[in-house]
Amino acid sequence: MNYPVGPIGVFDSGYGGLTIFQQLVKQLPQYDYIYLGDNARNPYGIRSYDVVYHYTLECVRHLFGMGCNLVILACNTASAKALRTIQQRDLPELNGSRRILGVIRPTTEIIGSYSQSGHVGLFATQGTVNSESYLIEIKKFFPEVKIYQEACPMWVPLVENNEHNTIGAEYFIRQHTDRLLSRSPDIDTILLACTHYPLLAHQIAKFLPAHVQLISQGEIVARSLASYLNKHPEMKARCTQRGIRKYFTTESTEDFDTKAQIFLEDHHVRAEHLQL
Structure with missing residues (x-):
């Protein structure tokens, strides 16, 4: 069966996931990436399990809608409070051929x-x-x-x-x-x-x-992703490799571009706004 191809999605509740994103790009620069920061509803750390689960699921759905077949939850809170439930309960209904991985x-x-x-x-x-x-x-x-x-x-x-x-x-x-x-x-x-x-x-x-x-965690997660893709060539084949990186935020793009420079060596971040 021929599955559609697309970028690797990287999700975080805010900016911190950019430290994971940076290591992914550093170790696996050939892949295309979409970074989504839910800055409008950040921080997740103080929120209940149910709220974090619903917020995370909503953002994962958007990344799937953008063509991502593999999504990394580059957020410890989302990985702790939402990942397992989404993997077990929602992913089979959303698209059983796609995958969601965490950082924990x-x-x-x-x-x-x-x-x-x-x-x-x-x-x-x-x-x-x-x-x-x-x-x-x-x-x-x-x-x-x-x-x-x-x-x-x-x-x-x-x-x-x-x-x-x-x-x-x-x-x-x-x-x-x-x-x-x-x-x-x-x-x-x-x-x-x-x-x-x-x-x-x-x-x-x-x-x-x-x-x-x-x-x-960044280097550990990046090495783990490289190993995962090598062990799952069928998923590797579904991840496009043109070195393209895109950024999306649910808050102000100007704020995102400015604060992203704190986390990234790339000083030319130009985010797009995503309305949830």
Whole structure:
């Protein structure tokens, strides 16, 4: 059967998914991509499971409508609160030949291998922490690893308002870093389980002991996608390869273009508005 071809869709509730998007483009530049940020309804982290599910499903439907056969939920909250339900309940009715992937599974199936001590810290939004998705998934692959979570509600606003490199930001970064490290002296690996947090990595590193490594998701997710496409040549054949990138936002395109420059090396982002 001949299926239609199209770009790879990348969805996030806002801007943070651009750190995932950037690594996807860096490692797999030949593919076409559509990035959709639901900035008008951001943040998702403070919303209920039902609301996140409905918002995410709506955006996935739009990406399918734009021709995407493969959609990456580049959002930890959406991956935690909506991915499984959409995969199991909605995808067969929407189009069983299409696929939706998240950022939690590829991260959790490898993060334990980074740690020598078996003690892993995790920085995330309150919504991701409350979902316990990382605790559940990591235990499936590394049942012996102990996980220590720390919610950092101020970090996303700092990044999105371009205040993350200021002295004021250091107070909140140090506060949460010290709090996480105080839970176990054996933590030797910390996962940045929010797509905004890689922009804070150099600030966080100032307050970490030399032996503690900081892991971002972008490269992990990109490697996982490359592996997935190689293992599924039928899906790989359905992803167009012309190196075209398009951006859509549910909010102001001017704001998106400006803030996208915080997250991307590409300073020529020109987003289009999407009315949901």
